[in-house]
Amino acid sequence: MLIREVRVTPVAFRDPPLLNAAGVHQPWALRTIVEVVTDEGITGLGETYGDLAHLEQVRAAAARLPGLDVYALHRIYRRVADVVGANIVTDMHGLTGSSSRVKTVDRVFAAFEVACLDIQGKAAGRPVADLLGGKVRDAVPYSAYLFYKWAGHPGKPEDRFGPALDPDGIVAQARLLIGEYGFRSIKLKGGVFPPEQEAEAIQALRDAFPGLPLRLDPNAAWTVETSIRVGRALDGVLEYLEDPTPGIDGMARVAAEVPMPLATNMCVVTPEHLPAAVERRPIGVLLIDHHYWGGLVRSAHIATLCATFGIELSMHSNSHLGISLAAMTHLAAATPAITHACDTHTPWQDGQDVVAPGALRFVDGAVPVPDGPGLGVELDRDALAVMHEQYERCGIRTRDDEGYMRSFDPSFSTRRGFW
Numbered sequence: 017m018l019i020r021e022v023r024v025t026p027v028a029f030r031d032p033p034l035l036n037a038a039g040v041h042q043p044w045a046l047r048t049i050v051e052v053v054t055d056e057g058i059t060g061l062g063e064t065y066g067d068l069a070h071l072e073q074v075r076a077a078a079a080r081l082p083g084l085d086v087y088a089l090h091r092i093y094r095r096v097a098d099v100v101g102a103n104i105v106t107d108m109h110g111l112t113g114s115s116s117r118v119k120t121v122d123r124v125f126a127a128f129e130v131a132c133l134d135i136q137g138k139a140a141g142r143p144v145a146d147l148l149g150g151k152v153r154d155a156v157p158y159s160a161y162l163f164y165k166w167a168g169h170p171g172k173p174e175d176r177f178g179p180a181l182d183p184d185g186i187v188a189q190a191r192l193l194i195g196e197y198g199f200r201s202i203k204l205k206g207g208v209f210p211p212e213q214e215a216e217a218i219q220a221l222r223d224a225f226p227g228l229p230l231r232l233d234p235n236a237a238w239t240v241e242t243s244i245r246v247g248r249a250l251d252g253v254l255e256y257l258e259d260p261t262p263g264i265d266g267m268a269r270v271a272a273e274v275p276m277p278l279a280t281n282m283c284v285v286t287p288e289h290l291p292a293a294v295e296r297r298p299i300g301v302l303l304i305d306h307h308y309w310g311g312l313v314r315s316a317h318i319a320t321l322c323a324t325f326g327i328e329l330s331m332h333s334n335s336h337l338g339i340s341l342a343a344m345t346h347l348a349a350a351t352p353a354i355t356h357a358c359d360t361h362t363p364w365q366d367g368q369d370v371v372a373p374g375a376l377r378f379v380d381g382a383v384p385v386p387d388g389p390g391l392g393v394e395l396d397r398d399a400l401a402v403m404h405e406q407y408e409r410c411g412i413r414t415r416d417d418e419g420y421m422r423s424f425d426p427s428f429s430t431r432r433g434f435w
């Protein structure tokens with residue numbers, strides 16, 4: 017089954033003003049939708065980042081894939097690697113760690129790999145989870161992903177989520193998301209306010225939702241000393257503490273001194289980091305993300321490797337749409353080592369999607385694995401056209417949380433090791 021054509025469509029969807037250590041989300045989030053079409057007329061779907069430098073790499077790779085077999089994933093990877101060459105594409109929001117050539121190739125390849133697996137599943141009449149070894153769970157639990165946020169984008173009306181700038185606002189946001197989705201664990205995105213203030217919000221969540229696992233993720237905004245102090249103060253309260261401080265060395269120093277496991281999507285983000293992760297023990301939990309770990313099969317291999325060395329698995333998420341949610345769900349369903357509830361930005365996309373409704377839903381905070389062939393989701397062409405139009409008109413070509421924040425507070429800079 018040969019690739020006949022690859023279509024690449026950048027899209028934009030509305031995003032609330034979510035605060036993080038890099039600044040604040042812009043009014044539009046960008047993604048790229050990939051459609052791989054075979055000589056037999058089967059179409060496979062993939063979804064990836066929308067930043068321009070990445071999009072250009074995806075387009076260049078897409079042009080070189082026709083003629084390749086959709087089962088020849090290693091050949092497709094080599095072709096992508098040839099196209100990417102020595103180019104290193106860095107994310108502008110700085111929340112997913114360092115960049116390298118390998119990570120860039122993995123990021124470009126992933127969307128094509130997912131689309132090829134979608135095709136393989138459709139051709140075999142089996143869900144993608146079956147291609148990854150079969151489901152070990154029928155539904156994948158996700159966590160309520162809480163953000164400090166403004167009431168709305170400056171100059172615009174308040175959005176339906178309202179403000180969350182203190183413990184009461186965070187608890188109210190948790191009630192809203194848990195009420196709508198049924199989540200059974202909670203992650204708070206930190207790195208926005210001084211750590212003691214964020215620790216207070218965690219205590220408030222513990223009081224409001226006794227028994228629910230809690231995570232705090234300041235995206236490396238703290239020093240080693242602060243991380244140790246706050247980590248110790250949250251003994252018995254956190255399931256894990258995510259990226260309190262920058263770098264493998266800093267994380268290893270913190271990990272040796274705090275009672276809970278550390279987790280990361282910043283210091284171990286490519287296979288090149290794994291030897292140091294195993295030797296120096298900076299983390300107890302890796303947040304895998306197929307979008308930059310080279311797709312579903314490679315992510316599953318990384319998960320197995322981590323499990324061998326006693327590193328547990330959770331899953332990372334950026335702003336995304338339903339193709340990614342389907343891919344994440346198949347991966348987590350078929351990967352025994354992913355034992356922590358996964359992250360998802362789905363609530364913040366607030367119903368906007370490029371996939372037709374119905375295949376993906378949340379039941380008690382978990383997404384039942386779609387049982388249709390392939391990813392089990394269908395592209396909604398009208399929605400794709402609308403979101404592409406939004407991309408054309410929104411004026412954003414690269415995510416820049418820091419620049420957007422600076423337009424309101426010129427003194428702001430990314431909070432790396434700040435507190």
Ligand SMILES: O=C([O-])C(=O)C[C@H](O)[C@@H](O)C(=O)[O-]
Nearest residue numbers: 036111112235281333334335
């Ligand atoms: O550290 C994380 O979990 C992330 O990087 C997730 C997202 O990028 C999140 O921080 C965001 O979008 O602001």
Ligand SMILES: [Mg+2]
Nearest residue numbers: 233258259281
């Ligand atoms: Mg994180």
